[in-house]
Amino acid sequence: xxxxxxxxxxxxxxxxxxxxIDLTPMLDVVFIMLIFFIVTSSFVKEPxxxxxxxxxETTEACLRGTIIFAVDTRGEIYYNKNKLPLDRALRTxxxxxxxxxxxxxxxxxxxxxxxxxxxxLIDTVRPVLxxxxxxxxxxx
Amino acid sequence: MRKIAKEQxxxxxxIDLTPMLDVVFIMLIFFIVVASFIKxxxIEVNRPDDNQPEDPNDSVSIVVEIAxxxxxxxxxxxxDVRAVRANIQRLLAEDPEAPVTVKxxxxxxxxIVVDVADAAREAGVGIVNWASDKx
Numbered sequence: 154x155x156x157x158x159x160x161x162x163x164x165x166x167x168x169x170x171x172x173x174i175d176l177t178p179m180l181d182v183v184f185i186m187l188i189f190f191i192v193t194s195s196f197v198k199e200p201x202x203x204x205x206x207x208x209x210e211t212t213e214a215c216l217r218g219t220i221i222f223a224v225d226t227r228g229e230i231y232y233n234k235n236k237l238p239l240d241r242a243l244r245t246x247x248x249x250x251x252x253x254x255x256x257x258x259x260x261x262x263x264x265x266x267x268x269x270x271x272x273x274l275i276d277t278v279r280p281v282l283x284x285x286x287x288x289x290x291x292x293x
Numbered sequence: 294m295r296k297i298a299k300e301q302x303x304x305x306x307x308i309d310l311t312p313m314l315d316v317v318f319i320m321l322i323f324f325i326v327v328a329s330f331i332k333x334x335x336i337e338v339n340r341p342d343d344n345q346p347e348d349p350n351d352s353v354s355i356v357v358e359i360a361x362x363x364x365x366x367x368x369x370x371x372x373d374v375r376a377v378r379a380n381i382q383r384l385l386a387e388d389p390e391a392p393v394t395v396k397x398x399x400x401x402x403x404x405i406v407v408d409v410a411d412a413a414r415e416a417g418v419g420i421v422n423w424a425s426d427k428x
Binding site for chain 1: 310313314317325332333336338339340359400401403404406407408410415423
């Protein structure tokens with residue numbers, strides 16, 4: 154916007170500018186929203202398998218539970234939509250912990266999951282546990 | 294002719310923010326979509342280290358055994374899933390600080406472990422230990 158146009162000279166250019174909406178404040182708002190969403194997105198990797206979680210009366214939120222493993226009915230471990238052999242679970246958990254040091258581990262299990270498979274998984278990732286693992290359940 | 298040239302010059306001096314706004318908008322939408330506000334809910338279960346020497350306090354903890362066929366045993370008696378809570382409450386009355394240890398035999402299903410852990414938490418137990426029954 155030039156000063157000469159603001160002075161009120163009835164030129165085609167000034168008329169055009171009056172019709173045009175100033176996008177700068179909107180851009181500011183959008184930028185702030187963008188930064189907010191970039192900062193808050195914690196990029197939770199979901200195991201991505203369908204399971205029937207057990208129900209529990211005492212279900213409560215898993216504090217910062219963003220490292221999510223799933224163990225299906227056959228005892229196979231899933232992380233980030235991929236099947237994971239047991240011996241790679243620790244490395245995966247370590248990598249996730251490095252990315253988000255505050256994160257805790259959540260294990261999604263099916264009612265029919267062999268308990269032994271869950272035990273093995275917890276024992277494997279034990280070195281990175283900073284809090285008891287959270288067994289994901291549904292509210293009864 | 295001169296007028297058109299002047300207008301073009303003015304346009305050149307001012308930066309058009311619209312394409313940038315487009316890009317920023319697309320990024321914004323991307324991050325809104327990606328930011329999955331997942332709130333996992335569940336129960337916390339402590340798993341004691343098998344390699345560590347037996348905790349001397351373990352003798353006072355309330356032990357619930359789960360057999361490989363899903364039967365629940367407390368104090369050498371078979372108890373129903375629905376009776377676990379009442380039994381733990383009774384034992385807890387004697388020692389309110391006692392932790393609960395669930396000894397799970399190989400072959401048991403996780404659902405039953407969660408049921409027992411839930412019953413223990415309902416009874417007011419602070420820590421539920423998930424131990425394996427090697428015997």
